[in-house]
Amino acid sequence: MSAPASEALGSQRNDESFSDIWDEIVWRGLVHVSTDEEQLKTLLAGPPVTYYCGFDPTAPSLHLGNLVQLLLMRRLQLAGHKPLGLVGGSTGLIGDPRPTAERTLNDAATVAEWVGYLQAQVSKFLSFEGDNAARLVNNLDWTAPLTAIDFLRDVGKYFRVGTMLKKDAVSARLNSDAGISYTEFSYQLLQGLDYRELYRTYGCVLQTGGSDQWGNLTSGVDLIHKSEGAAVHAIGTPLITNSDGTKFGKSEGNAVWLDAAMTSPYAFYQFWLNTDDADVVGRLKIFTFLTRVEIEGLEAAVAAEPFKREAQRSLAWHVTTLVHGEAATVAAIAAAEALFGQGDLAGLDAATLESAIAELPHVSVSPQTTVAEALVETGLTSSLGESRRAIAQGGVYVNNSKVEESATFEGTGLAGGIAVLRRGKKTLAGVRLI
RNA sequence: GGCAAGUUACCCAAGCGGCCAAAGGGAUCUGACUGUAAAUCAGACGGCUUCGCCUUCACAGGUUCGAAUCCUGUACUUGCCA
Numbered sequence: 001m002s003a004p005a006s007e008a009l010g011s012q013r014n015d016e017s018f019s020d021i022w023d024e025i026v027w028r029g030l031v032h033v034s035t036d037e038e039q040l041k042t043l044l045a046g047p048p049v050t051y052y053c054g055f056d057p058t059a060p061s062l063h064l065g066n067l068v069q070l071l072l073m074r075r076l077q078l079a080g081h082k083p084l085g086l087v088g089g090s091t092g093l094i095g096d097p098r099p100t101a102e103r104t105l106n107d108a109a110t111v112a113e114w115v116g117y118l119q120a121q122v123s124k125f126l127s128f129e130g131d132n133a134a135r136l137v138n139n140l141d142w143t144a145p146l147t148a149i150d151f152l153r154d155v156g157k158y159f160r161v162g163t164m165l166k167k168d169a170v171s172a173r174l175n176s177d178a179g180i181s182y183t184e185f186s187y188q189l190l191q192g193l194d195y196r197e198l199y200r201t202y203g204c205v206l207q208t209g210g211s212d213q214w215g216n217l218t219s220g221v222d223l224i225h226k227s228e229g230a231a232v233h234a235i236g237t238p239l240i241t242n243s244d245g246t247k248f249g250k251s252e253g254n255a256v257w258l259d260a261a262m263t264s265p266y267a268f269y270q271f272w273l274n275t276d277d278a279d280v281v282g283r284l285k286i287f288t289f290l291t292r293v294e295i296e297g298l299e300a301a302v303a304a305e306p307f308k309r310e311a312q313r314s315l316a317w318h319v320t321t322l323v324h325g326e327a328a329t330v331a332a333i334a335a336a337e338a339l340f341g342q343g344d345l346a347g348l349d350a351a352t353l354e355s356a357i358a359e360l361p362h363v364s365v366s367p368q369t370t371v372a373e374a375l376v377e378t379g380l381t382s383s384l385g386e387s388r389r390a391i392a393q394g395g396v397y398v399n400n401s402k403v404e405e406s407a408t409f410e411g412t413g414l415a416g417g418i419a420v421l422r423r424g425k426k427t428l429a430g431v432r433l434i
Numbered sequence: 435g436g437c438a439a440g441u442u443a444c445c446c447a448a449g450c451g452g453c454c455a456a457a458g459g460g461a462u463c464u465g466a467c468u469g470u471a472a473a474u475c476a477g478a479c480g481g482c483u484u485c486g487c488c489u490u491c492a493c494a495g496g497u498u499c500g501a502a503u504c505c506u507g508u509a510c511u512u513g514c515c516a
Binding site for chain 1 (some may be wrong): 461462468471472473479481482484511514
């Protein structure tokens, strides 16, 4: 992430029109499953409780799925509760069972490096000041010293294999032809252990996570019930889906990351701007701090004047600002306005073009370079063959003019020797001619 | 440990000696229509110096004029038995 989101922390607040935080998160569609609702509602309406959510370092950055959790954590913190942000230094070495196939293990040094990145990202969404300051924890701290024997005696004894086999994540794998290793099968014990550790150390009584993690959330609830005799809670957020059936959080087949180096603020903004009408209201509820009244106003706007995409603009603005800061968001919008679809790129001055190009993937090439080669270099296509196909299909433009097969950049330089390369309607890249 | 079945392109999945760069579906990309939306329709979808050539069907070796297809070994997966 390029800019600290903390600049936004101070202005964030929950919607006062709800009688309590539970009602608000239910309205926002953040509760898919949970332990006893009445108890949770009462608990969250009372004095500060300590809660946690874990993030495993299976990549160098968090992604949009994690953002749902981060925002839920922040909403609970705004309601006065104390967050524990857990980054899974140990669980990241194991990997939770995915429904499809066994994970490839990452080496310890890589995971340790990613732990650092994730901790930095998590920190930006929580406040570390005040009575209910957030705290970061790493489960490697209590898992690493544990011996196999202690683990089996102090944790394993509380788990029944029959119960473990019934967890969705495990049974899905057992019923598939991929099977499951003992390593991944054991994951739920580790997560259960985490919850118990945090319960003992910090009095943590609530864990949140994606509903696909429900089995892992409840394993901790059960463990604490059995070994500590205490009743604790869990909330599972819904899996975010697109109304057209495609996967949420993918842009052109790639994950949308929170790290600006992996998904640029420009691409991030575009992702949200392109949200379906059918999905945009749900996204506003989950990913922004707009109030119910404000969201209902945008909902009406979508119904009345969908072509204005006011809700999408608002959504893109708020989420991009939240993640990348206002300056980066302004730059992303300016770049889009300068570059997008207007026929008249030649009218832009060098400074405007320079800053617009900076938001896009860009390369420096000689004017003799073919457009097909530049497509590959900027990542707009992955091979020359693909470039040729794209050009043949009429999907490639330089400075908004469709190009032919053997085109080069001769004579295409705009102000500052820059050319704008475009594939399809919305995929742009910058080319600096040298 | 024994027996059986399996491992095909991003995913699912056909193919069972030549007509196979490999059916079909999904995902993805492009075009048309649009609102930088959805739906729909059309095309593309291993690589390249693209009327042709090159590299693929778990891995290694073999049989054959010729293998994704047959044989041997190895790895991994699943099921049943122990």
